[in-house]
Amino acid sequence: MDQLEQEIPSSSGTSVSVVFEAPEGQRVDTAERTAAIEQVVKDVHTSDYVVKEQASDGGGKVDADLQKAMAPAGDVTMQPLMTGKGPDATVVDGVTVSTNGRVAMLQFQLTDNPMALPGGATDAIVASAEKAQDAGLTVLPSSELTQKLESPIGAKEIVGLVIAAIVLLITLGSLRLAGMPLLTAIVGVGVGVGSAYALSSVIDMTSMTPILALMIGLAVGIDYALFITNRARRLILDKGLAAHEAVGRAVGTAGSAVFFAGLTVVVSLSGLSIIGISFLTTMALVAAGTVIIAVLVALTLLPALLGFVGERLVTPKQREKNASKAAQHPEGAVHGPATRWAQGIAKRPAWVTVGVVVLLGALAVPFTKMDLNLPSSGTANTGTVERQSYDAVTAGFGEGFNGPLLVVASDDDALGAKGVTSVKETLADVDHVSAVIPGAVSADGRTATFTVVPDAGPTAQSTIDLVHALRAPALAATAGSDLGVTGVTAMNIDMSKVLSDALIPYVAIIVVISLVILLLVFRSIYVPVTATLGFVLTIGTSMGATTALFQWGWLKSLFGFDTAGPVLSFLPIIVTGILYGLAMDYQMFLVSSMRESHVHGHPGVAGVVDGFRGAARVVVAAAIIMISVFSGFIFGDDTMIKQIGFALAFGILIDAFVVRMTLIPAVMALAGEKAWWLPKWLDKILPNLDVEGDKLVKRLEAKAAEREKEPVGASA
Template identity: 55%
Template sequence: MSTFLYKIGKSAYGKPWYFIVGWIAILGVVLALLGINGMHVSSEMKIEGTESQKVLDQLAKELPEAAGGQASVVFTVPEGERLDTPERLKLIGKAVNDVYHLEYVINPADFAAEAGAAAQASNSASGQTQAASATESPPFGPMMVGGVPIPGVMLSSDGRVALFQFQFTVQQMSLPESVPDSVIEAVSAVEKGGSGITALPSDSLMSKPSVGSTEAVGIAVAAVVLLMTLGSVVAAGLPLLTAILGVGISVGGAFALSKFIHMSDITPVLALMVGLAVGIDYCLFIVNRQRRMILDQGLSAREAASRAVGTAGSAVFFAGLTVIIALCGMLVIGIGFLSTMALVAAAAVLVNVLIALTLLPALLGLVGERICSTKARAKGAAHADPISRGFAHRWVTGILKLRWLVVVLVILVLGTAAIPVAKMEMGIPSGATANLDTPARQSYDAIASGFGEGFNGPLLLVAEPKDASGKIAPETLGGLVQDLQKHDDVALVTPMGMSKTGDMAIVSLIPKSGPTDAETRDLVRDLRSADSNLARTYNVTIGVTGFTAINIDMSAKLAEAFPLYVGIIVILSLIILLLVFRSIIVPIKATAGFLLSVLATFGITTAVYQWGWLHSLFGFDTGGPLLSFMPILVTGILYGLAMDYQVFLVSSMRESYVHGHHGTESVVHGYEQASRVVVAAAVIMVSVFAGFIFAPDIMIKQIGFALAVGILIDAFLVRMLLVPAVMAVFGDKAWGLPKRIDRLLPNLDVEGDKLIAQLKAQETAK
């Protein structure tokens, strides 16, 4: 591997424009495809095979007009005023009518006409429901104009909040971008002319940006770290340039393909996060190795670049491979949107690895000997071993003296940080956790105060007779609706209609509890139970769907898949590290350290984003459940990046051991060689990920925070402290490998021993 990469590096350095033009051409193709296909992303995330998705698919097939996405708009007026004045009623009525006449929006009048006789059954059941619930005096009612209700609009008892709920003919992901904009334009018309009305569209209608401008701060910090580490503006600029090109190609390519594959809006942002971080780090490792060879060994820039690609490039290749394998491991889980995220992020890593191994040496060829300034060369010549007895030497020596204390303290600290994991709750962040000054949060709070928490998460029920040839009589539907209304956690039940064949009834149910409350999860489970009193009494099966039910099912499915994925990661970790380091102890130690990092990361993330600790520091107002797919996503990415540091740090220790340093001497020497660049790389990754913590989207915030904290913990506590301490405990035994296994394993030559031997032989022959 190292010999092959050495040849690539030498060729790219010698003929740089072939490689530079090639990559520019690839970028041009991506931009051309992007211009032709456009960008098509959606905020919808679904998991095939869940109960709610099965019901949704069935509706789409048998009753498509009831299977579309739902949205809402809240109208409010200042405290002490009412919405049901003649002028305001006229404005709201016109806005609602305008929305119903938009393409892709279902008009209740048309739906009722199409349903025919089924609608009469629905109306009959609706009347029974209203009669049954009249004694409860709900704090709301239909908004009336001249004694006629405005379809889909309810008014709170104090008259200052109105809720307009409507449905699309298709799911949100299939809507043209112009439709939500047209809805917002129609309802915003009520605010004109000093009416005093405020229109607050629901979160599903808002095209919120996935990232903000704060990630530029992370890149700026990365630039400073690169300048401090590499010592020149030219050397520091190369990793930034290549990383930006890498994410341009990978993220642009993802957008260009979004016309043909369903892609959530968080997918390209994740690729941007990971691509920037690894792109900068991988090029940093190679440029740093080249400069060290120039300054320490007196090699020419060309020879040093070629050898750096052959040696550090080998480590980059296997480090990138671990990230790609970790991400692609998510495909085993079988969740569509998560697989797309993983593949796009893996593609970003692959592109950046290829750029580091081909474009970077080409750019180094253009820079030539200027990669090291005259001042740096003079300083290097004056110090034969510039890192000897420096801070890294004193630091690692201190760790080795207190090795057992370091091991115990790191385990105690990370174990304590992991305690909140036991209380971690998963879900999909909603308007309830949005910042107080956002329309999504204001809409959520207005609905909750005017109608109740449950109106923010309506459920859609589908009732079918257990007998395949049976029908649902109007009396059966009426009785079912009345009994549903009697449930302790049900606020309102409204029959929506029946299929033309009469074998499927659609019912809207509003819980009393909020979308992320445990009571709502219990309600969904009770409704679906085949042994419930409702199912037995009316001889029906009840399916539950809707945004809230989909999120409940998604969280449950991902929670079930998480242990499987962790098991896959652990097995992959042991196999890859066994191949790279040819050791039994090193893979076990590395994997154990990674598990400690992950548990501590999720513990801290739970304390901050669920419990709300230090919330003002991180730019959010209210804690809530953690993003349901965040643990799987972060575990995969953290595993790959943690193994990056493991490969670069421990491969230096192994290189020292192979070249004659034994016992703690190999640990000290390897640590001195690699620690500075690993610390710089970790600071860069933390900075890049931390830049996303202040993004507008709470999902991006949580992922950015978890990745930043995870890298901080793994790099500085596990790799910089725990690894050298444990390596010192085992000494030379850490590199032990049974001879039978040694003969079976291929020699990957990550340290470049074969390359160095070959180059020395060539020099001797001359």
């Protein structure tokens, strides 16, 4: 592509098309319709954003032999649109007609990527094309001309927020408190996503970038605020602390867990930059920046807002209810659903462990058959303009015309008619090539372009094989020229291959990072290993379900789409990074509670059950909130956003309820006291991060004891 920008600039822009379709049984090349299409061609080429030069020779003269060599080869199912008949007939530039005469296609190039053009530029081009409707033609622009930067929040996403608000209300027991996490999360994503839009003026980013930041920022922002707010309430109810003291202590204890939970998300997202794909790096870093803002908001703005609420953090009615429960259970163990669940798991930990591993292993099987690519218009819903355009081109010219390949042939000397013919015939003989259409020749004659039309669509395996075949050194030797393959289809195939190859190394890096961070946080060998293996099950299951739904089409009507296709090429990488961070959030909240219980005198299985009881409520609420937020993006129109939303929502569902709240208690119960074993030499080396805030609690309790011992009036 860089070579074309230098040698044949008119061939390096974005190629787009407009399809004209006549009613069933009619033709597009009647006198009236031909005149209408010809007028569209003239109007379209008046745009400042459409390349004016038609493919010829970059400005030089074309001799007769070379002109003859530039004729198409192969199974060409098209013919030029002609005005008039007989010797006076002329060709309408850039328009071809299908052999059955029902479909015509206008192809032209834009001066830049459509999303980089000024607002309204493509709308004006489409408006010019739609004038042909007056002649009884259906006008179908290609997806590049109709794509728009949609608002990241719509009605479906708001439903997710409403569900999150209901969960917060049930968990925190107060409308006032339920609004706090929502308010702080919205402030966080407002700053994060707003900064992304501001940076977009100086940094290239896709339309997915702010949407991904919005998804993650909302989810973690609500969860982190919920965790701190819930801890403050529990300190008031269980310890009888004043509100300002409870808020400060909650930030000093739960806030530490929030900090390290946020750190794991930031590390996992930032790690995506090692893959070396610029748009993916930008997406990851913007999302990581939004998470950092969410953590800062939870540790600063949230305590300030809770300070305004004061003693109303817990209503008198809630205090009376809690006191009544405490009187009924003086030993402090309230046997609710969480306690019974944990005790049930602890009774048969081996069976639970085997059952979960077998279940998740089975759900992960489709992952082994995953095909990666970027969705094409062929996978859009049948009622959309881009799908109708795709189907019309397929019916009129063959599916391969929806994903043509651009082959660049170059030589040290001018190619000439002989060289162009040799390349054209060599390309036409390659398997899965439907047609070869010569395009342009550079002014010095040493570079030429050829449109190679596959016999299948842009995401078909045969098209992928064709790209590799066209790049084979032996083919270039046969053609007598150096050959390079580019175009949107080839770029998507290449990017999918890079991302697929990077998945295993990236997961390996994430696993190592996971082990190190969890080793530091929990000061245990067993906990990091089981947590990381649980995450591997989570990602396998999430990708397996995504493959079954979007690639195989299982339950597709339930999720609002009608055509299956390949899985988004960067989805496994981006979802792995996000899910790792969020999975470690739950691990941090749940197992830190178990460790806190263990430190305060509950050994082995008793510590697992007591810790689970203390954290289960907030983990369940956090998981439901995340699932609700991500699910809001499943039912949008964009296939890419739909796939990411589903993979994250299903991944959270599995990780929170099956892995963290079922498998982890089981393996912790299996290990008992050994779960917290750490070699003495390693214990001396590792810093004590005290994520649970145990040191802080002991210091505060010691100071309180000292004050009680002081004689009355001593402080004065």
